[in-house]
Amino acid sequence: MAKVLITGIAGFIGSSIARELLAQGATIVGVDNLSTGRMENLEEILSSIEFRRADVQDAQAMDDACVDVDYVFHEAAIPSVPKSVQDPVGTNGPNLDGTLTLLEAARKAGVKRLMYAASSAAYGDAPELPKTEAMLPAPISPYAVQKVAGEHYLSSYARVYGLETVSLRYFNIFGPRQDPTSQYSGVLARFISQMTAGETPTIFGDGQTSRDFTYIDNVVSANLLAAKAPSSVSGKIFNVATGRRVTLLEAYQAIKKIVGYTGDIQFKPEREGDIKHSVADISLAQQMLGYRVVADFTYGLEMTIEWSKGVQSMTAIA
């Protein structure tokens, strides 16, 4: 069975990929510097994986982590537009330097293929919808620039060094274990935790901002498909999404209904670096990876809210 390295394994996405790969019998090495990841995310799988507390910018640590590895899933990042606006230099290190450091380690170790958590932020605010991979990147925030630059490094490593790479452009992923506690957390995680706690959520903008909110199961599936796909996928970029657009107001109303929230919502001005609308064309991933939407928005919300209730009652008991 394959040996895999997952960076950012203590994060919401990394730990979800780890659970599925473990169920499929893979040997897992995971690295995380725990800057945004949390050990609770690994609770019941920690004894079944090799966990290393390390930073992706640490070349020696990445060399060591890549020994005998077949596939790398690179999820480590500081995944936040506003955080990058506030600290462009500080976020460039983990988001871009770390990616290059890891690519170099993977190349030297003879890794078979490296999958990368790219972002829909690459498309910027171009009016054309849905977003196709053939569109020219138009990053707005430093975060988007860092993620696009990473994609270029991946295709460079594929062409120049023959390291197989796949960039997966995630469109607003959500699900259990996504941290809701930071001001930089994803909007759905924040809304869910605020409304279950009876706190008033905030919409930045007029509520018509839209996103292709994608449940985590789709992302896990896309990663596994990308690892197994023929070599013709190497060096390429694929949207990972649902192909459906939901506004912030619709998301708020859907969560309100499931949670049974009776409070209100407040509106504040749009955030710097934000994009108005985002929705993906997923046909390339369907054709080349065999990707399918395995879980829709409503199902995803129900699962996430269910999980969130469990966490809150555990906290109450403790």
Ligand code: UD2
């Ligand atoms: C970007 C990327 C996404 C992913 C993510 C990193 C786009 C279109 N998407 O997500 O693919 O890489 O970065 O995690 O660039 N908002 C509120 N209230 C809140 C919090 C947020 O209204 O309490 C708004 C926010 O201003 C934005 C929208 O919700 O308009 C989504 O924000 P987000 O931080 O969840 O994700 P986003 O779109 O920056």
